[in-house]
Amino acid sequence: MPWLWPSATAAFLILIHVAPVMALVRGTRPADWGAFCVGYAIASLGAVGGLHRYFAHASFRTSRVFQLLIALAGCAVGGDPISFTARHRRHHRLADTGDDVHGPHQGWFYCWFGTLVDYAMSEREMLQLAPDLAAWPELRWLHRWSFVPAFGAAAVAALVGGFTMFAIGYCLPAALIVNFGSAVNYFGHRGRRRSYPTRDRSSNSWLLALVSFGEGWHNNHHYYPAACRSGFAWWEIDVMYYELRLLAWLGLIWDLKEVPAHVRAQVRAASGRRW
Numbered sequence: 694m695p696w697l698w699p700s701a702t703a704a705f706l707i708l709i710h711v712a713p714v715m716a717l718v719r720g721t722r723p724a725d726w727g728a729f730c731v732g733y734a735i736a737s738l739g740a741v742g743g744l745h746r747y748f749a750h751a752s753f754r755t756s757r758v759f760q761l762l763i764a765l766a767g768c769a770v771g772g773d774p775i776s777f778t779a780r781h782r783r784h785h786r787l788a789d790t791g792d793d794v795h796g797p798h799q800g801w802f803y804c805w806f807g808t809l810v811d812y813a814m815s816e817r818e819m820l821q822l823a824p825d826l827a828a829w830p831e832l833r834w835l836h837r838w839s840f841v842p843a844f845g846a847a848a849v850a851a852l853v854g855g856f857t858m859f860a861i862g863y864c865l866p867a868a869l870i871v872n873f874g875s876a877v878n879y880f881g882h883r884g885r886r887r888s889y890p891t892r893d894r895s896s897n898s899w900l901l902a903l904v905s906f907g908e909g910w911h912n913n914h915h916y917y918p919a920a921c922r923s924g925f926a927w928w929e930i931d932v933m934y935y936e937l938r939l940l941a942w943l944g945l946i947w948d949l950k951e952v953p954a955h956v957r958a959q960v961r962a963a964s965g966r967r968w
């Protein structure tokens with residue numbers, strides 16, 4: 694019953710924020726923070742490396758098995774590959790216009806949380822915007838049942854370590870990823886620091902990049918979204934890019950798309966300039 698999804702998403706968002714606060718008030722154990730490290734690593738890889746850089750932008754290639762694993766990790770933090778990709782591709786095409794799916798012009802609350810509940814796009818439009826992903830039966834299944842991996846991850850944490858491990862090992866990483874993603878959607882289109890004259894209002898922020906695994910180099914990304922990195926210059930720290938390079942070294946992913954030399958040269962010339 695699709696009409697239930699917005700309410701279920703809202704309940705999910707409330708839960709992942711409230712549960713960690715309750716756990717911190719009641720007291721946590723070192724094992725809970727061990728689970729947090731594992732959960733945060735999986736959640737960030739699923740959301741940033743998986744949903745954004747792989748599914749939405751196809752910035753590297755991988756096996757069908759690893760593709761499924763990063764899809765499951767993405768779903769565990771509340772986003773399935775087909776929905777995310779369709780909405781994100783529309784964002785790139787229509788960023789900062791009235792038809793954008795999220796942006797500061799819609800107001801802080803809608804851009805930060807509302808857009809996560811209100812997809813503002815029909816099922817048909819989603820499948821049309823992500824035909825490459827809709828071709829995979831397992832991704833279509835996850836599109837319909839995206840809450841299953843989230844329930845699974847939450848259940849594992851709860852069964853292993855009770856409420857505090859559920860709250861710190863599952864909910865807290867999910868909450869951080871959701872908020873850092875929304876921070877990029879909001880502040881990444883509000884700042885003044887731009888290296889490239891894109892049609893939209895995307896901006897770069899080293900602080901945002903530090904907390905969002907490199908996604909804060911958002912103006913770079915809007916200028917050349919096909920690359921597997923958002924930090925184009927060596928000093929633009931992009932932790933997810935380093936992780937992807939590690940995964941490539943391990944043989945789990947390959948054909949990483951780099952930033953062409955002429956684009957890299959431009960950023961060296963233009964860095965720090967305010968457009």
Ligand SMILES: [Zn+2]
Pocket residue numbers: 784788878881882895911915
């Ligand atoms: Zn953007």
Ligand SMILES: [Zn+2]
Pocket residue numbers: 745749750781785914918
């Ligand atoms: Zn993107």
